[in-house]
Amino acid sequence: MVNVMSYNKVTDRLIKELEHIVGSENLTTKPEELYCYSFDGTIQHHIPEVVVRPKDTSQVSEIVKLANREKIPITPRGSGTGLSGATIPTFGGIVMDTTRMNQILDIDIENMIAIVEAGVICDGLNAELAKYGYCFPPDPGSSSICTIGGMVGTNAGGNKALKYGVTKDHVLWLEVVLPSGEIIKTGSHVLKSSSALDITRLMIGSEGVLGIVTKVGIKLTPLPKYTSTELFLFDAVAAAAKAVVKVRVAGIVPTMLEFMDLPTTEATFEYAGLEGYPEGYYLLLECDGFHQEAVESEFTKAVEFSMTEKPIYYEKAEDLKHRDKLLSARKSALPALSRLRPTTCIEDCTVLVTKLPEAAMKIEEIPSQLGVEGFGLGNFGHVGDGNMHPTFFFDERVDSQREAFYKALDILYKDIVIPLGGSITGEHGLGIVKTPYIGHELGSTVKIWYDIKKLLDPNLILNPGKGKGGPYPLVCE
Ligand SMILES: Cc1cc2nc3c(=O)[nH]c(=O)nc-3n(C[C@H](O)[C@H](O)[C@H](O)COP(=O)(O)OP(=O)(O)OC[C@H]3O[C@@H](n4cnc5c(N)ncnc54)[C@H](O)[C@@H]3O)c2cc1C
Secondary structure (H helix, E strand, O other), X not given: OOOOEEEOOOOHHHHHHHHHHHOXXXXXXXXXHHHHOOEOOOOOEOOOOEEEOOOOHHHHHHHHHHHHHHOOOEEEEOOOOOOXXXXXXXXXXXXXXXXXXXXXXXXXXXXXXXXXXXXXXXXXXXXXXXXXXXXXXXXXXXXXXXXXXXXXXXXXXXXXXXXXXXXXXXXXXXXXXXXXXXXXXXXXXXXXXXXXXXXXXXXXXXXXXXXXXXXXXXXXXEOOOEEEEEEEEEOOXXXXXHHHHHHHHOOOOOOEEEEEOHHHHHHHHHHHOOOOOOOOEEEEEEEEEOOHHHHHHHHHHHHHHHHOOOOOEEEEOOOHHHHXXXXXXXXXXXXXXXXXXXXXXXXXXXXXXXXXHHHHHHHHOHHHHHOOOOOEEEOEEEHHHOEEXXXXXXXXXXXXXXXXXXXXXHHHHHHHHOOOOOEOOOOOOOOOXXXXXXXXXXXXXXXXXXXXXXXXXXXXXXXXXXXXXXXXXXXEO
16 A cells, blocks of 8 residues: 655744744745745746755754654755756745855865865865865866755766766765754764765765755865866767767776767857857867876877867867866856757766767757757767766747657657666756656666665655655645
């Protein structure tokens, strides 16, 4: 028999209790403010009943205890830049905005560890670390606004993940408020430890369904001193994808291998003011390190392998300003495509690099396969590790185009990515959008997640309705 979980509504009495915890100035029920918390970077939306902005762990714990006691859903939210619907308060209730918890608590250079609150902004942390010659390498396109808590929530990656890894590779431990309100620390405060079951890794990428992260212990990485960057333009998606495979097979691990297809290159070059280039598929190659000769030797080898795919154009960055200009096009992929049509939906998938040429060609054919006027695609991504972001642009108000979008998702995930042995998300998470497809990728393994969820959160109050917490029947009374 299936248990139907139901939720209660936020009452005036509850609002008073919440005000008592955070102060009335850090709570809102104003419709125009609630609206701002009803969406993320997807076309999904749902209005919460109340938004609270705690300032520390004990306030978070008090709020969660209250929500658990009253069976009110609670959705943790950083800056809301997520791209899978994971911050949408699908069942109303409380949205917890963590951005007031924004203190860098410690930078311990000798031990190469920093401790930050969950609401610290990624670029803000890196600006502080750069003063000491260190960094927190994950570099999502949203780094100027996204929070470290949100990066932990999605296990964010970005441009440099190929060489430096993703968020989970740089987090040592977490302070987490469990759905009961209990505050735990998930691991040891040292660079190496084998003393515990890895709750840290369980929490990272869990999209706020298992606990609310309040503090993060970060392992620091020295900032590389030298970079070499080259732009290539190819005349076909297959040539660009094959160049990536050749560089990887040669045993080279560049810092970046960033790709954009033809429509995306055109839109971003215009957006970023890069003029006079031939039409082509963009591939940006970058190597970095601490010794100039070593960087140049690896870079030269990578360029040679890329050249065998006969790019129609190539250009080496002469200095950092030039490099930033070439990279600015790639960094503006999403905003540039967003200017083409009223609706832009970015997707996220990963295939083995050897499958890249086939996957990229099949993805490119999706719009012509659907044949719907006004429905288009731009594809780009961190292709060095097989991660692509097919982005559909259309007008969601037009029935045929909206229907085409959902068909395109089925084609992308069920007909292309999963049969090629890929993953339906490389870095954005499942949220609401990917939940229908996860069973196709991982089969019965997902049942184990739901057992873990029920163990930690028997009332299913934390971020309900999101894939990693389980597709339970949930209703709001
Ligand atoms: C222009 C643009 C470019 C992007 N580029 C990249 C990219 O290159 N790589 C990449 O990986 N992503 C990228 N993203 C996606 C997104 O920015 C990242 O996932 C980011 O880490 C989310 O941070 P946030 O603070 O906005 O989190 P939110 O969107 O607010 O939350 C994301 C998830 O984490 C949970 N969460 C937030 N805070 C906490 C907390 N304290 N405790 C527990 N759970 C929490 C939320 O419930 C939600 O499930 C991009 C987004 C945009 C808009």
